Amino acid sequence: MSSFQTEARSRQSVEWVMSARQQLAHALIDPFFVEVLFDQLSDVVFFIKDLHGRYLVVNDALRRRCGYKQKSELLGRSSLEVFPAELGAIYLAQDLEVIRQGRAISNRLELHLYNDGVRGWCLTHKIPLLDQHSQVAGLAGISRDLRMPDEAHPVYQRLSEVVAHIQRFYAQPLRLEDLAAISHLSVSQLERHMQRIFELTPKQFIIKTRLEAATRLLEGDASITTIAHACGYTDHSAFSRQFRQVVGLAPAKYRELFRSHRT
DNA sequence: AAGTCCGCGGACCGTCTAGT
DNA sequence: ACTAGACGGTCCGCGGACTT
Numbered sequence: 693m694s695s696f697q698t699e700a701r702s703r704q705s706v707e708w709v710m711s712a713r714q715q716l717a718h719a720l721i722d723p724f725f726v727e728v729l730f731d732q733l734s735d736v737v738f739f740i741k742d743l744h745g746r747y748l749v750v751n752d753a754l755r756r757r758c759g760y761k762q763k764s765e766l767l768g769r770s771s772l773e774v775f776p777a778e779l780g781a782i783y784l785a786q787d788l789e790v791i792r793q794g795r796a797i798s799n800r801l802e803l804h805l806y807n808d809g810v811r812g813w814c815l816t817h818k819i820p821l822l823d824q825h826s827q828v829a830g831l832a833g834i835s836r837d838l839r840m841p842d843e844a845h846p847v848y849q850r851l852s853e854v855v856a857h858i859q860r861f862y863a864q865p866l867r868l869e870d871l872a873a874i875s876h877l878s879v880s881q882l883e884r885h886m887q888r889i890f891e892l893t894p895k896q897f898i899i900k901t902r903l904e905a906a907t908r909l910l911e912g913d914a915s916i917t918t919i920a921h922a923c924g925y926t927d928h929s930a931f932s933r934q935f936r937q938v939v940g941l942a943p944a945k946y947r948e949l950f951r952s953h954r955t
Numbered sequence: 956a957a958g959t960c961c962g963c964g965g966a967c968c969g970t971c972t973a974g975t
Numbered sequence: 976a977c978t979a980g981a982c983g984g985t986c987c988g989c990g991g992a993c994t995t
Contacts, residue, residue: 867986894987895987895988915976916978917976917977928976932979933978936978936979942977942979
């Protein structure tokens with residue numbers, strides 16, 4: 693087949709798919725259909741919200757996380773009414789930002805504090821939903837739990853040396869070039885394999901390791917500055933900023949929230 | 956398919972400063 | 976003691992092109 697013919701066929705197939713999708717459009721955005729599908733995923737939180745950030749559709753994983761018996765108890769409420777006040781306000785602000793700007797946020801590494809006080813790492817995606825006039829009518833989002841790494845993967849052994857290095861030396865400056873050298877991989881290979889096996893970029897993995905250590909230290913009485921230094925930040929403001937970005941709260945607020953959960 | 960290289964845009968960091 | 980904003984420099988992530 694000539695390259696011209698191949699191109700023509702591929703163009704034809706794209707047009708066919710687009711037309712078939714058009715026919716399915718109403719079924720695909722049917723909230724009940726989507727809800728049923730996402731109910732099957734126990735490690736993925738799914739929701740659709742209106743312009744005010746109120747839940748219109750939730751899946752079962754979200755219901756469980758929030759500690760409700762029925763999904764209907766969540767409907768019509770915003771994050772503010774569902775999560776601890778400080779975190780709820782952050783999530784709601786994030787929702788309203790997506791709606792206001794009409795821009796998606798994707799692959800955001802977040803530390804969630806669940807109803808039972810347990811911490812969990814997630815990758816969050818939120819997209820604005822448009823009506824037939826292309827106006828933002830709400831938003832849809834998923835928050836996916838980070839899975840255990842695939843230890844059977846052939847490159848896992850090499851990466852495990854990198855992981856061990858990060859977990860041992862997270863308090864020191866870590867450069868991708870050095871991590872790549874440890875694993876005998878190029879920087880590009882390291883990035884790709886980390887993404888594939890851990891679902892995180894090397895940078896995200898380092899941040900996750902540092903902030904995990906930080907949350908443990910915040911359960912004690914050490915100052916924020918001390919904790920920042922102990923977790924590889926040369927400046928406490930850089931630590932606070934990053935902590936706030938990932939967790940949604942300033943370190944001191946997190947400490948306050950953790951203690952109120954424990955009592 | 957996997958690996959390498961490169962350029963660009965943006966994220967991140969450190970520093971300084973001001974405010975609470 | 977801590978948070979937050981501004982700013983400049985550095986580094987990272989990503990996509991594309993090319994090679995093995």
